[in-house]
Amino acid sequence: MKATQEQQFKKWFNRGIFTMKQVSVKTEIDRANVCRFVGKMKRSNSVYLVRKGICPITKDIAGFYTTNYNLYLTHKGLKR
Numbered sequence: 001m002k003a004t005q006e007q008q009f010k011k012w013f014n015r016g017i018f019t020m021k022q023v024s025v026k027t028e029i030d031r032a033n034v035c036r037f038v039g040k041m042k043r044s045n046s047v048y049l050v051r052k053g054i055c056p057i058t059k060d061i062a063g064f065y066t067t068n069y070n071l072y073l074t075h076k077g078l079k080r
Contacts, residue, residue: 003031009037010067017071019055019062037075038065048072 008027012018014074020038024031041047047067055062 002076005033006037007036013067015064015068017064017066017075018063019057021055021057021062025057041067050075 005027007028009023012023012027018026020034021031022035023029027034030054038047047065050064050066050072052061052063054060066075
């Protein structure tokens with residue numbers, strides 16, 4: 001069974017900390033859809049903005065997100 005775009009999106013953001021563009025390129029999901037999925041998950045508090053920084057693809061300022069709460073805590077220095 002082929003994973004839906006939303007399932008692919010969640011799998012990537014659960015693996016690590018990425019920008020929306022990075023996930024769009026890796027999964028071949030249109031960036032507008034990735035933005036829509038992030039917006040939907042923000043409303044339900046199930047995606048975490050870890051930091052803002054320079055996107056390795058666009059070389060512009062972007063948010064780095066994850067759906068993995070443990071990665072979020074570790075990156076913020078709240079968990080050992």
